[in-house]
Structures are given as C-alpha cells and as structure tokens.
Amino acid sequence: xxxxxxxxxxxxxxxxxxxxxxxxxxxxxxxxxxxxxxxxxxxxxxxxxxxxxxxxxxxxxxxxxxxxxxxxxxxxxxxxxxxxxxxxxxxxxxxxxxxxxxxxxxxxxxxxxxxxxxxxxxxxxxxxxxxxxxxxxxxxxxxxxxxxxxxxxxxxxxxxxxxxxxxxxxxxxxxxxxxxxxxxxxxxxxxxxxxxxxxxxxxxxxxxxxxxxxxxxxxxxxxxxxxxxxxxxxxxxxxxxxxxxxxxxxxxxxxxxxxxxxxxxxxxxxxxxxxxxxxxxxxxxxxxxxxxxxxxxxxxxxxxxxxxxxxxxxxxx
Amino acid sequence: xxxxxxxxxxxxxxxxxxxxxxxxxxxxxxxxxxxxxxxxxxxxxxxxxxxxxxxxxxxxxxxxxxxxxxxxxxxxxxxxxxxxxxxxxxxxxxxxxxxxxxxxxxxxxxxxxxxxxxxxxxxxxxxxxxxxxxxxxxxxxxxxxxxxxxxxxxxxxxxxxxxxxxxxxxxxxxxxxxxxxxxxxxxxxxxxxxxxxxxxxxxxxxxxxxxxxxxxxxxxxxxxxxxxxxxxxxxxxxxxxxxxxxxxxxxxxxxxxxxxxxxxxxxxxxxxxxxxxxxxxxxxxxxxxxxxxxxxxxxxxxxxxxxxxxxxxxxxxxxxxxxxxxxxxxxxxxxxxxxxxxxxxxxxxxxxx
Numbered sequence: 001x002x003x004x005x006x007x008x009x010x011x012x013x014x015x016x017x018x019x020x021x022x023x024x025x026x027x028x029x030x031x032x033x034x035x036x037x038x039x040x041x042x043x044x045x046x047x048x049x050x051x052x053x054x055x056x057x058x059x060x061x062x063x064x065x066x067x068x069x070x071x072x073x074x075x076x077x078x079x080x081x082x083x084x085x086x087x088x089x090x091x092x093x094x095x096x097x098x099x100x101x102x103x104x105x106x107x108x109x110x111x112x113x114x115x116x117x118x119x120x121x122x123x124x125x126x127x128x129x130x131x132x133x134x135x136x137x138x139x140x141x142x143x144x145x146x147x148x149x150x151x152x153x154x155x156x157x158x159x160x161x162x163x164x165x166x167x168x169x170x171x172x173x174x175x176x177x178x179x180x181x182x183x184x185x186x187x188x189x190x191x192x193x194x195x196x197x198x199x200x201x202x203x204x205x206x207x208x209x210x211x212x213x214x215x216x217x218x219x220x221x222x223x224x225x226x227x228x229x230x231x232x233x234x235x236x237x238x239x240x241x242x243x244x245x246x247x248x249x250x251x252x253x254x255x256x257x258x259x260x261x262x263x264x265x266x267x268x269x270x271x272x273x274x275x276x277x278x279x280x281x282x283x284x285x286x287x288x289x290x291x292x293x294x295x296x297x298x299x300x301x302x303x304x305x306x307x308x309x310x311x312x313x314x315x316x317x
Numbered sequence: 318x319x320x321x322x323x324x325x326x327x328x329x330x331x332x333x334x335x336x337x338x339x340x341x342x343x344x345x346x347x348x349x350x351x352x353x354x355x356x357x358x359x360x361x362x363x364x365x366x367x368x369x370x371x372x373x374x375x376x377x378x379x380x381x382x383x384x385x386x387x388x389x390x391x392x393x394x395x396x397x398x399x400x401x402x403x404x405x406x407x408x409x410x411x412x413x414x415x416x417x418x419x420x421x422x423x424x425x426x427x428x429x430x431x432x433x434x435x436x437x438x439x440x441x442x443x444x445x446x447x448x449x450x451x452x453x454x455x456x457x458x459x460x461x462x463x464x465x466x467x468x469x470x471x472x473x474x475x476x477x478x479x480x481x482x483x484x485x486x487x488x489x490x491x492x493x494x495x496x497x498x499x500x501x502x503x504x505x506x507x508x509x510x511x512x513x514x515x516x517x518x519x520x521x522x523x524x525x526x527x528x529x530x531x532x533x534x535x536x537x538x539x540x541x542x543x544x545x546x547x548x549x550x551x552x553x554x555x556x557x558x559x560x561x562x563x564x565x566x567x568x569x570x571x572x573x574x575x576x577x578x579x580x581x582x583x584x585x586x587x588x589x590x591x592x593x594x595x596x597x598x599x600x601x602x603x604x605x606x607x608x609x610x611x612x613x614x615x616x617x618x619x620x621x622x623x624x625x626x627x628x629x630x631x632x633x634x635x636x637x638x639x640x641x642x643x644x645x646x647x648x649x650x651x652x653x654x655x656x657x658x659x660x661x662x663x664x665x666x667x668x669x670x
Contacts, residue, residue: 007364214414233661234665246647249641257534258535261576262580265577266515266516272509272511272581283501285502288497
C-alpha cells in the first residue's frame with residue numbers, strides 16, 4: 001500500500017512537471033511580440049484582374065473585360081488580390097526560377113509587399129515544357145498551399161494547351177472562370193490554424209506567415225505554435241538524455257556476473273565415453289520462386305521563394 | 318537396514334532406502350545411489366581413525382583460538398589468542414569474547430594472504446574513483462579503515478558428474494537452382510555420455526556474506542594451498558562457518574551441473590537447431606575439503622541496505638555492488654538533460670528567430 005502510494009506520488013509529480021513545463025513553454029512561445037508586417041487586403045479590387053501579355057484576347061476586348069470583372073469579383077469574394085497573367089512568346093526564354101522572380105516582383109509592384117493575394121502565371125509563351133506558377137503573398141501562402149495549388153494546376157491542365165501547341169482562346173477563357181471558382185472553393189474549405197511558413201530566399205531574412213485567431217501574421221520570428229513545438233521537442237530530447245544517463249549509470253552500479261564454473265572442469269580426468277552424431281534422416285524441399293514485376297512511378301514537384309514574402313507553386317505542362 | 322548405516326557421500330545426511338527406485342536416496346540433496354555404489358564409495362572411508370598427529374593439531378587449534386561473537390549481527394569471528402577482535406567485520410559493531418573454538422571448526426587447508434592492506438586499499442580506491450555517484454562517505458578514509466583481512470570458510474568440492482545427453486540436431490542448407498529454391502534438412506541423433514570431473518568448486522560457509530560476491534572473486538589458485546596452521550591467522554581474522562557442507566551442496570550441485578553442461582554443449586558441433594530429449598547431470602561422488610581462503614572484505618550500510626565489497630586476497634580480483642546516491646544521479650542527469658534541452662532550444666531556434 002505504501003509502495004502504491006509512492007508510485008502515485010511519483011506519477012503526480014511527473015504530471016505536475018509536464019504541465020509546468022507546458023505552461024513555461026507557452027509563456028516563452030508567446031513572448032517577444034514580434035512586429036506584424038502583414039498589410040492584409042485593402043478591399044480595393046481595382047488592381048486585380050487579367051493581364052493579357054500574350055495578346056490572346058486582342059481581337060475580343062469584351063471577353064477580356066468580362067474575365068477581368070470575374071477575377072476582380074473573385075478577389076473581392078476571397079478577400080485577396082488576384083491577378084491572372086497570360087504570358088506571351090516574349091517570355092519564352094524565361095527559366096523557371098526567373099519566372100518565379102518575375103511574378104514576385106510583379107506582385108509587389110502591383111499590390112505592395114506583405115499584402116494578401118496571388119498571381120497566377122499562365123505560360124502561353126510556347127516554350128517547352130511550359131511552366132505555370134502561382135506566386136502567393138501573405139494569407140494566400142496559408143490558404144493555397146502546394147497541395148491545393150497542385151490540384152488547381154491539374155484542373156487547369158484541361159483548359160491549357162500542351163507544351164508547344166497553340167492556345168485556344170475559348171478554352172483559356174473557360175479556364176480562367178474555373179480558376180476563379182477553384183480559388184473561391186478552396187478559400188472556403190481552408191481552415192487555417194497556427195500555420196507557419198518559412199521563407200527560404202538567400203537575399204532576404206526568413207519571414208514567417210501564420211494565421212492566429214483569424215488574423216494573418218507576417219513576422220520575422222516563428223509562430224508561437226512552431227516555437228512551442230520546438231521547445232517541447234528540445235525538452236523531450238533532454239528528458240530522454242536524462243533517462244539514458246540514469247539507466248546506463250544504474251546498470252554500471254549493478255553486480256557483475258559470477259565466475260563461470262566451467263573454470264573448474266578437469267579436462268584430463270573427464271571422459272566422454274559415448275559421443276555419436278548419427279544421421280537419422282535427410283530430406284529436400286523445393287519451392288518455386290515467385291517472380292514479381294512492377295512499373296515505375298515518378299513524382300516531381302517544383303517551387304521556391306523570392307521577394308518580400310512570397311511562396312510559389314510551380315507546374316510543368 | 319542398509320539405509321541406516323550409510324551417509325550421503327555428497328552432503329553427509331542420512332541415506333534412506335526408496336522401495337520404488339530400489340536405491341538409497343538423500344532427502345536433503347536429492348542424490349541417489351544403488352546399494353552396490355554406496356558400498357563401494359563408503360568402503361574407502363569407513364573405520365578411518367584420526368591419527369595422533371591430527372588429534373594434536375585439533376587440540377592446538379582449540380587451545381589457541383579465541384571466538385568473538387557479534388551480538389548485533391550474530392557473526393562469529395575467530396582469531397588467534399595473541400590478538401583481540403574489537404569490531405565486527407560485517408556490521409562494525411563491538412564484539413565480545415565468546416570462548417574458545419572447538420576442534421571441529423579447524424580447517425584442513427589454507428591459502429595465505431598475498432595482498433597486504435595497502436595494496437587492497439589502493440585497489441579499492443581505484444575502483445571507487447571510477448564511480449562518481451557513490452555517496453561521499455563511501456570514499457572517506459573512515460570507510461577505508463573498515464576494510465578487513467578475513468579468512469572466509471569455504472567448502473571446496475571435487476565432483477564426479479555423470480552426464481547423459483540425447484538430442485536431435487538439424488543441419489539446414491539452402492540453395493537456388495533455376496526458378497526453384499531448395500532446402501536440404503539433415504537430422505542427426507546426437508548422444509553424449511560420460512563422466513565429467515569438476516575439481517575445486519568453492520562455496521563459502523558463511524550465511525551473511527553474499528554467495529554471488531564470493532563466486533565473483535573466484536578462482537583461487539589451489540596450487541598455493543597449505544596445511545592449516547595458526548600462524549596464518551596472525552594479523553587477520555577468520556570467520557566461523559555457519560553453513561555446513563550439506564547446506565552448500567545445492568549450490569555445488571548447481572554449479573557442477575552448469576560446468577558439465579558447458580562441456581557437453583562444447584562437444585556438440587554446429588547445428589542449426591537442437592531438440593533436446595534427455596539432459597541429465599547426476600553427481601555421483603563428491604570429495605570435500607574445508608579450507609580458509611583469504612578475502613579483503615568491506616561492508617557499507619546505506620539507506621538500510623548493506624553493500625558488500627570483496628577483494629580476492631590471493632589474486633587481487635575484486636567485486637562488489639557500489640552504493641548509488643540516487644539523489645545525486647537524478648540531479649546530475651536532470652542538469653545534463655536540461656542543458657541539452659536549452660542547447661537544442663537555442664540552436665533549433667525555439668528561443669530566437
């Protein structure tokens with residue numbers, strides 16, 4: 001009974017330590033109050049729209065106008081800046097990374113740094129393979145992660161021409177409407193918590209984007225949730241180290257084994273008068289080796305970071 | 318009627334006739350013998366009368382050996398009549414003179430100390446230095462002073478172990494030919510029978526000293542065995558046995574069987590598997606010798622537990638369980654764990670960036 005009480009007391013103490021550490025971790029994680037760089041979304045959709053660099057709708061300005069209105073409406077609905085950039089043949093020499101950089105600069109110069117929004121770069125330059133990308137800023141990084149963008153790219157593949165083929169204006173038009181629908185759909189589906197995003201450009205300091213209590217944060221310090229996880233990870237590793245030290249030390253303080261009594265065997269006097277190993281039976285079994293064959297799979301992804309606070313999702317057609 | 322006349326050759330207890338097996342069996346150590354076997358074994362030892370020289374030596378032992386008794390732990394300590402034991406080697410409480418020893422406790426053989434006190438202390442200190450979590454008092458000079466040169470009473474047995482082993486061993490070979498995998502299995506009947514002689518298995522006759530501790534400082538070099546003389550006790554203490562050879566026989570039997578098993582298993586080649594059908598190790602005969610073996614001995618009481626430490630006084634082999642200061646260990650391990658956590662927190666960016 002006394003031992004049981006001691007065990008209970010120890011469990012109680014361990015639980016107090018765990019909850020105490022969690023409380024301390026929480027305080028440390030939330031401390032610091034880093035400056036929120038987020039500029040959010042102004043509500044002005046005038047700069048959102050479609051940029052037809054390709055001249056696809058040159059002869060049909062009303063369609064372009066309609067598309068522009070649809071994108072603006074989409075921007076208003078999702079509360080972010082949205083631009084669809086249709087790249088023409090003058091962008092045919094752009095590499096993937098240069099395309100990323102171009103969209104970042106285009107976004108910042110059009111909507112401003114650390115605002116919420118995205119640019120969909122539709123590659124109709126005729127290069128092969130074509131490279132579409134979505135440059136995201138602010139809240140869009142959280143709402144439209146790589147998986148979501150990949151789904152959008154897959155949907156858009158149906159409307160966009162294969163690499164090297166000529167685009168069909170009607171299909172592109174339909175594609176842009178579908179793109180807007182998808183943006184609205186995924187915006188509703190997204191339920192961001194304390195997400196984090198690490199910005200990985202060499203030229204800029206890391207920027208972390210997260211949504212907490214419905215508010216978007218862009219800071220140069222990690223999200224509290226991320227800090228908390230790292231603290232807990234460090235503490236768990238520290239606890240494991242402590243435990244290992246205890247176990248190893250205790251094992252060194254245990255009694256070592258006794259002398260093996262075979263030391264005392266007198267080999268000269270000992271006599272094995274019967275030693276036999278007689279074969280009593282032998283058998284062979286055989287099994288057919290099952291051959292297996294399979295196809296190969298391939299999966300690749302692309303993406304990188306650039307500019308004030310951007311992320312990219314890229315896709316080759 | 319035969320049964321009443323014979324003693325067990327292994328443990329000296331009375332043998333009784335078992336009508337079922339038609340053998341004389343020992344209820345104490347579970348040995349059993351046919352009447353022919355026991356007659357043969359006992360023929361050599363019956364009617365042996367102590368010689369005059371032996372009688373003189375027993376008288377000398379009785380006259381010149383003082384027995385001290387520890388009222389606290391019950392230890393009986395022997396020393397020659399030129400010295401006085403003041404403290405118990407085991408619990409360090411004062412001892413009182415209890416009288417003279419009887420000749421029955423006189424050992425036949427002895428191995429003298431080869432390690433003096435300084436050498437034993439040096440070994441102990443080197444052993445302790447390697448362990449940082451022992452309590453401070455364990456490393457103190459007062460503790461070192463408690464190390465005692467003690468002749469520990471040992472029953473040393475020479476056993477003839479009859480081994481009977483039978484098993485089926487399998488040798489398995491795999492190979493691949495074309496699109497088939499082949500497995501060849503060969504089964505062998507493995508039989509081993511023989512007599513294995515195990516000479517000089519010691520078992521201490523002192524119940525207070527941990528048996529495992531004494532087994533850990535073995536072996537002793539019996540080539541240096543001498544006939545017991547009172548002069549060996551000079552400057553050292555000796556323990557009076559409180560476990561007789563019947564009492565230590567189960568340990569001897571277990572260790573002799575272990576040794577026999579090792580011999581048998583070593584004689585068996587490499588089989589992939591071995592299904593044992595019969596494996597018996599019977600001790601057919603045991604020759605005993607009662608002797609004093611030299612041990613530097615120390616005890617330390619820590620948190621109601623007695624920690625024993627021993628050094629073979631002949632070979633210098635040491636063994637013991639060091640006391641562990643669990644509070645210090647917890648503090649140090651928690652400190653290191655906390656340092657690791659802070660370091661990882663800093664380098665992993667949990668605190669900054």
